Amino acid sequence: MKKNIIFFLCALAFSFCAYSQNYSMLAPEGFDTPKSGIPHGKIDSVTYPSKTVGVSRKALIYTPPGYSKSKKYPVLYLLHGIGGDEKEWYKNGQPQVILDNLYAQGKLTPMIVVLPNGRAMKDDSAAGNIMAPDKVAAFATFEKDLLNDLIPYIEKKYPVKKDRVNRAVAGLSMGGGQSLNFGLGNLDTFAWVGGFSSAPNTKSPIELLPNPAEAQKKLKLLWISCGDSDGLMYISKRTHDYLAENNVKHIFYVEPGGHDFKVWKNDLYMFSQLIFKPVNTSAFAKYTVLGIPASTNIRSASYPQILPDSRVIFRTKAPDAQKVQVDLGRKYDMVKDADGIWSATTDSVSEGFHYYSLIIDGLPIADPASETFYGMGRMASGIEIPFKGDDYYALKNVPHGDIRIKKYYSQANNGWRQLYIYTPPGYDSNTSQKYPVLYLQHGGGEDESGWAKQGKTDLILDNLIAEQKAKPMIIVMADGNFSTGIRGFNERALMAFENEIKQAVIPFIESNYRVATGSENRALAGLSMGGIQTLYAGIKNTDMFDYLGVFSSGWWANQPEMYSAQYDFMRQNADMINNNLKSLWISMGGKEDIAYENCKIMLGKFDEMGIKYTYSEYPGGHTWPVWRNNLYNFAQIVFK
Known part of the structure; x- marks a missing residue:
């Protein structure tokens, strides 16, 4: 094991070795x-x-x-x-x-x-x-x-x-x-x-x-x-x-x-x-030797590198390994050189954030050269693929808010839990101002750090507030995971979330931060699993939230018995829901989103019941680029 750890850590050191496909773009010897x-x-x-x-x-x-x-x-x-x-x-x-x-x-x-x-x-x-x-x-x-x-x-x-x-x-x-x-x-x-x-x-x-x-x-x-x-x-x-x-x-x-x-x-x-x-402009994107180190690399790590056409070069040093792969949704076999450095170049990778792992002799591990993120139910490497249109979460010369991490004791769950909290620019200096609050939930396999790290919540809001497109607000990112016995999307898990948000999270925030109270100053939103949590707790408590955001989610179509009670509640209280909510904002990642069909079935039922909602799509599937864009748009709607 010690030997394995040593060669895994060797990936932190830069090592240059020939990569034949790209190095044909170098001048030949002589x-x-x-x-x-x-x-x-x-x-x-x-x-x-x-x-x-x-x-x-x-x-x-x-x-x-x-x-x-x-x-x-x-x-x-x-x-x-x-x-x-x-x-x-x-x-x-x-x-x-x-x-x-x-x-x-x-x-x-x-x-x-x-x-x-x-x-x-x-x-x-x-x-x-x-x-x-x-x-x-x-x-x-x-x-x-x-x-x-x-x-x-x-x-x-x-x-x-x-x-x-x-x-x-x-x-x-x-x-x-x-x-x-x-x-x-x-x-x-x-x-x-x-x-x-x-x-x-x-x-x-x-x-x-x-x-x-x-x-x-x-x-x-x-x-x-x-x-x-x-x-x-x-x-x-x-x-x-x-x-x-x-x-x-x-x-x-x-x-x-x-x-x-x-x-x-x-x-x-x-x-x-x-x-x-004559110049073939269509070949420009492939005309390079190396790429640019990914922004998600740890300090001074040269790889992974992103090429202009969004292919990615991965390298790691594992001289004693017999087989190494990159698992980026699709698995890519890596090739070892004489120095024990394994290399692979992917096909073009879609925009935004992706989890990945190295698989060394069958063992999936996080890449030592990459920052790690809690996703897929464990710590994993992540890579950010830049794209045209990602400027809204770029780091800009504007006033910046803070991400704060707070421990709190939850009476609802009888234990210590943790929140990530975004406070807007000027929160500490504008001591007389009270702020509305968006409670923002992560997806399955992730935790309260997801929106702060993978989601770039602070940069999105900093830029929106600087452009006066969103009201200054506090964003609370709570842990939507609970004890082993009530994991998943079942009634117990959803009830545990409702109790947590009502009995622990909101009281803690309203007792410790300068927030404006009342339903008009509260919004609840979430992606995937967090979207189902939003539907469950938000629809049942429209006296507490005026705004609900459901990203890449929907009541599951293949388990009608599980959600029949939710539809019955909405059918019986449609007028109250419509009157109380200023916005029920539902968005999807287009037909490639794994939740797309469930959502369409759910919206059909909403139409039958007369539930009012706003619907939008952003292409990209069930991925963080979609959810960042969802937050960007939803934040411009709430509290206005």
Whole structure:
């Protein structure tokens, strides 16, 4: 057992090993080695007059093998980093070697490459303090020098094509930021833009592309790349996230490495093969080596990684294991390498939160590299798959409330129990204000932590309150599980919940928190099992709750004898229920939701009885993305 624990914990350490399916996207060995017996291009130094700076400035020019003044060529402007000059790429990146080799393999469109000095000032040397304010400012000034001086000079002196679809700009680090700033800021000048490990000089995404639709229309290729160990990854990722959110097609290329020329030479190798030729945008999502570590990973864990097309790479170290699988609803066999590291890449995984386990020689365990969550009746790993439209539970610069964990003694169940409680922003400072309360229940196999952790309740409410879409409220997340003898959805279990909420939870909250009392200030909601609890306790106590929310739930259609008493009560008290409730809000995850058919049958009975309700669907099945969206919408209805 001790040996097993040791190799399970080894998964916490980063270990890089080849993954053949994705690593074909890396430059092959020898791509940057000079080769004899092939045609070679030529590197020249030129001097051009700069009205922007007021002096003549230098640049290097690469002309391709077979260069002829009788032909016209597209142009790539290739920019250096903050500590370099026009010779940095030539000295450290050897673009002429990389490009010569690609030409010899027939992989490039013939092009001229211009390597300028991106520090537009009279003394544009990299010597001295490279972070001096005037030198940093000169990188921004280069935009004017590039557009008004360098490009006109190149187009006057060289046989080049002079339209936007035949101009590209790309660069590394500071030059990557310049490329994004200048390229995306001048879509009438450049159709091909590449940012390699872009530095913090990169403008914020909304400044880069205030009009995403225009960019999508005009850009031929937008390339964003970065090494997975680069501390500047956040610059590239925030740009990628904005582009994805706004439907701007682009390549987000993540590769092994840090902030160095090994990465940037590989970027040039990949990027140069794509420009000035037809581009298959449908393949963009697969054009990467690595993914981004999941937000649900523990600190510093590199895996699992999420690829742009929502496939997931899993890795764990278990050298003595005979068989390892990932159980993500579907089981994926993992493959072991010579170092004892097991790897697997899934198909595209649907949006939102998913439980998963590793199965090592038949034993399901939580992945040591992942945060764990109480779900499926035990602690399990979880992975969050981002998607367009998840902004409503993003962490934003707004006032934030708190999640508090409180122990209380339950007279109803004769024991100590626990609550998670969300208090809104300003609760501790606005000491005269009283708040309405939403009592929010988890599903089967989960507990009171579910809505706080998997459900992102605090972020959803923080954002809604900041946007004035929801009233400030307290949310109480109680444990809906009880003793072994009354588990499940039977009458005893549901009665135990009703007693708990009425006799223990509400009295505790109203005695210890500044809450507004009365049914108009109470709402009860829940998902799946919690939805049945809401139906049972809420419908029977409409004098206590004005709002009921039933998410992915319904009285079970295949056990009519169990719920006949509930329907009888509703039939006999339909007028009271309709008069007392301001909202009976019922939602489902569409036809793929396992509770869908039960719910439809239940709603048919409600219609027969004349019970008033509001119904909505959100696609996604019986999953947390659906329930987060349910809370987002229900919270905007209650207490208004």
